[in-house]
Amino acid sequence: MLDSIEIKQSIKRTRVHEQVTRILLRRIIRGKLQVGQKLSTERAMALEFGVNRTTVREALRYLENLDLITIRQGDGAYVKNYLESGNIQIVKAILQVDNSMRFQVITAIMEIRRINSPEMAYSAALKRSQSHLQRLENTALNRWGVSVIERDKKIHHLIGLASGNILHVLMTNFYEEFYDFFGHLYFENEKNKKRSEKFHKDIFFAIKKQNAQEAKKIMREILLYSEKALFSKIKCGADA
Amino acid sequence: MLDSIEIKQSIKRTRVHEQVTRILLRRIIRGKLQVGQKLSTERAMALEFGVNRTTVREALRYLENLDLITIRQGDGAYVKNYLESGNIQIVKAILQVDNSMRFQVITAIMEIRRINSPEMAYSAALKRSQSHLQRLENTALNRWGVSVIERDKKIHHLIGLASGNILHVLMTNFYEEFYDFFGHLYFENEKNKKRSEKFHKDIFFAIKKQNAQEAKKIMREILLYSEKALFSKIKCGADA
DNA sequence: GTCCGATAATTGGTTCAACCAATTTTGGAC
């Protein structure tokens, strides 16, 4: 009961089937297991990795849920072409096993966010309910309590809810999964922090006024700003 | 070897752990299992459903992959708030267990597509390689072979590839998972078919000319058209 | 020789029983 969530997450022992997942994932992403190729049998993999077949099966279940493989009883498991059938979650999986694609993936994510979030803000300004507005105000104007990064997450999330489109919410969840990868790079800078706090207020008032065009513009500008700030940071980091 | 893919898919016996998944999914989506609530123990569920604990575990693994539950060794499994942490794949899961949200979900998906795909076409026109252009031409201009709906899927997919953003490709995969739900309603109409075939040619030529603005406009127009066509269809279906 | 069908071998799906590892609960010492 006393353990903080941070400790729980950092200490948590990696489950064996997650390690197996990682190995297979790496083989697929790196191309050691090519599209259409048949995986070893469950029994053979259990032997190879020195684990139980049940454990292998849990790993295969994960890859199947990502649409990275198909499994057919009596036959075997085959690698699918993730560009044709894979679901969006695979980019996170990719990042975890292949750091070389990191920059490309992050760029792709930010581009998608730059396309979607302004429209999300637009819809939110038009459709926001009174209760969403209230929650937005509580989060945007109260400077105490949580960190800026946490407040930023919450603002985007609330705007998603206010937009009335569940996919906007889920897309926002998706972006946030990558805050761990690059969010701190942005928010550790004091100037960026200030800029985002201004954003929180501005977008709240635009949504309050139901000025959709302005909300869209404000969202667009903060995303462009943060992208620029982030990439210059990454470039500096690479030079150092 | 003789069985067609259709037969394979329709006949395929539902795996037991998938049935368990379905039950638990329904309980969560319908709110019988509320956010924060603890699920029964694996052993208890195995008893309740009359299956083995291993089978229950495979179902739980699925829900965990969807970020619908968290599992903690020594403690148990808890329902998460999917609006805060769920990944995009859950909307498909929702559709499979709760038909009442069907209209809302499809509307949400089409809105997101209307936001993204025109920008995807824009990028594709700017960045398309010669090989992507070639594949696009083969698909867009050859009227023989596959059905219009299959050609349509392929066109969108190729535009995604040409855009150079892997997320555009994966988002396109995502939309396509719902063609089964509403695609046939659109493509069974001869006039709609003709309209889409025109779209295929038009967007190809725009991308060939690298006219990004035009490609974006063409994409936007076909999406608006198809949405209108689809909703009038759904409305008629509801009246009949 | 080819083709067909029965049969065997292979492989994923499920079950059972046991034990390991983390967490929670219990109950006594203070």
Next chain:
DNA sequence: GTCCAAAATTGGTTGAACCAATTATCGGAC
């Protein structure tokens, strides 16, 4: 009441066995 160690609870993993679908094999009909 607090604290700590033991016990109970619960998820994680293992091993072996059997079920079910697919594939490979082999013998006979032609």
